Amino acid sequence: MSTAIEIILVDDDADLRRATQQTLELAGFAVRAFSNAAAMLSETTAETRGIVVTDIRMPGMDGLQLFSRLKAIDADLPVILITGHGDIQMAVQALQDGAYDFIAKPFAADRLVQSVRRAAEKRRLVLENRALRQMAESAGDDLPLIGQTPAMERLRATLRQIADTDVDVLVAGETGSGKEVVATLLHRWGRRRSGQFVALNCGALPETVIESELFGHEPGAFTGAQKKRIGRIEHAGGGTLFLDEIESMPLATQVKMLRVLEMREVMPLGTNEVRPIDLRVVAAAKVDLGDPSQRGSFREDLYFRLNVVTISIPPLRERRGDIPLLFSHFLHRAAQRFRRDVPDLPAFVHHHLMSHDWPGNVRELAHYAERTVLGLAEDAAAPIRDDTPPGLSLPDRMEHHEAALIRQALADNAGDVRRTIEALGIPRKTFYDKLQRHQISRTDYEA
Template identity: 75%
Template sequence: MTDAAPIVLIDDDQDLRKAMQQTLELAGFAVMSFPNAASALQQLSQKFEGIVISDIRMPGIDGLELFRRLRAIDPEIPVMLVTGHGDIPMAVQAIQDGAYDFIAKPFAADRLVQSARRACEMRRLVMENRALRLAAETAGDSLPLIGQTPVMERLRQTLRHIADTDVDVLVAGETGSGKEVVATLLHRWSRRRAGNFVALNCGALPESVIESELFGHEAGAFTGALKKRIGRIEHASGGTLFLDEIEAMPPATQVKMLRVLEAREITPLGTNDTRSVDIRVVAAAKIDLGNPAQRGEFREDLYYRLNVVTLSIPPLRERRDDIPLLFSHFLKRASDRFQRDVPIVSQQVQRHLLTHEWPGNVRELSHFAERVALGMEESSNTPVLPVPADMLSLPERVERYEAEIIRDALAAHGGDVKETIEALGIPRKTFYDKLQRHGISRGDFVGDHRAGGDDRPASISATTPRNSP
């Protein structure tokens, strides 16, 4: 969407329409105004990225009929209805049927602007989710390493460039960043794709087992070796061998692995015979093997033998622009697996996607998408962080500050209404209006004594605009 959110404004009253248009344009919106609904409908489709603000009583197609037609075009276009006093019951019914909001005449300019901002933000999220979902569906499993940032574009280009070279590759990246995906792509995009892709996690096997797993053994080679076993290296001959967490490989096994890389031959346990193997080795490490302090017991000569081509996968926190696309892909995949409709991503989830550090990288993001697909995002152990103050607009900062002052006053007076409104210096109705707007429950602050004032919250009727004096 453009920076200036588009608004279609419809009102047959020319003076009111011009005044509303001027108010909205001064607030930064791009307004297209129309004197009737028929001409406005010609400009609206599912691709429309903005909102509609319409009067209810108009000749020809009135606001309610317009709302019904818009529901048929795209039920997720936010529609705000401008109403006279006698139209309020109709507007309330429209809200129940899915209209975004109604504004009763006469109304303050700020009331119109604030509601339009919220509606435009909701539409922005809907359109963003649709675009990301379409991109993820189009990509499917044919486009692993999902991402549109320059670093991911370069990584994919490099993979295609070296895929057919048969050179051994060292992949560096944090836990969950997608190292096995990179290894799989190197195999899939190479001439070796007809052979086996064999993966082994060096950190998952004890030292007593890893050599047998890698090199194989003959019957009777050791206690329990009842029959001959082909090792992972030989099984990968003609294909690709992926060694994950190679930094955890025992030192004795490293010596033998160095020989495999140099001579392309193995000697299974329990025999002196050597066997030639045709393999490509892709090794992955979650530490910097080039740094002696991190390398530890990992052999330097093995590192240099592996370090013909090194690919680095950036963590998610360094490519945040890719997070929404990745999340949409995982959410669609999880929803299909759980046989559920893909949910609309809430603002709370959007904030978490943008503010969380994702130490578990793509794997953590995938698991978070599964919880969202199951409707568990609010009850998950992953905290949803508030938006930092410097990311809020000035009105949003003022709203947050006002809510904090009210909470502090309620806490200081034990929830006593009379004392709190005297301390704040505002009328009782304004106080209750602000509690309603900020979602504050007075009962949360009641101390050991009963509140001295009227503790019944004032309800906002359909005929009362939600404006604070």
């Protein structure tokens, strides 16, 4: 078990080095010994499977300098310091700075072996955890579809089932619910993954642009069309065309798109040429196109053509069980991105997670995680505490609150005028005026 973790020994004293190496080898450890810190350092990376045992007093780089250099390479690498007579103070400091242990010379073999054994076990766990995390990350790749609720399990199963078919898919879901993630996974999990994933946002482009973007054009097809242009439909040949916000597609374009879907051919603007195309279309809509009241000007025939398979992503508020997992994922991602530690979560964050409605769905949750990591999440849901007697007018309630705030500030500052004024941020005269008006006696608050 511990033999897999190597002990890296650094000591300039050849006799001591040999003796220590022997002690550790007798205890069953593999030892790699160095006579100076620089040589050892040059062979160390964050992947080093070892722990370090180093003497402090050495010519050149000493043990403490080595320790701080190692910390920069891998803060989780255990370092055990061997200290001489006068070094205890320094060693204690090093311990506070994160050294694993220090052992004062002369030491009993047992003392060293025990410390090394614990350090090796700790190292083994760290490395194991890292490996697990890496595995999870690479398996989930850069675009995970996180969620363990039955709804998400079903969604994943459906995606797997249809990814490899060529069927066109309509993805429906509220903003931020993961429509683009689903479209991308349909492409990546399917056999078209070697082709292009070409996305076009039908809501972002003016009507005049969208057609030449989609179908392409010949030079002179319209004013301003100087060069020939290959459309996105053709670009997606062999791959997937993702039509985002399809509900915003202009009516005239819808007619042409229907033809593309039915005939599997495209006619670039300004040509009579028909080119066969081989693509899968995935369309995304924020509204329920099946509902005539939401469909608006969207053509029913195009809807039926797209609706061969519809994947509906439920809004986050209908799968609240996924919130903790998603939040934890985004929290770790944000911590990494902003180079911060994952913070302990204040109670109001937990409360917000469980009580908020998440109209912006997963995207909103991801942003909330980022704000939390940056310490910017605020207790927005905190209701204003209002203990005013019922039936008072707003100005009277304000008065009531003002008096309460002043009393609180006085109590917090034990009646100290200067500090209370500072805390309230008001001039001295105003302060005394208010005391009088609210009949507050400052001396009541003196310690």
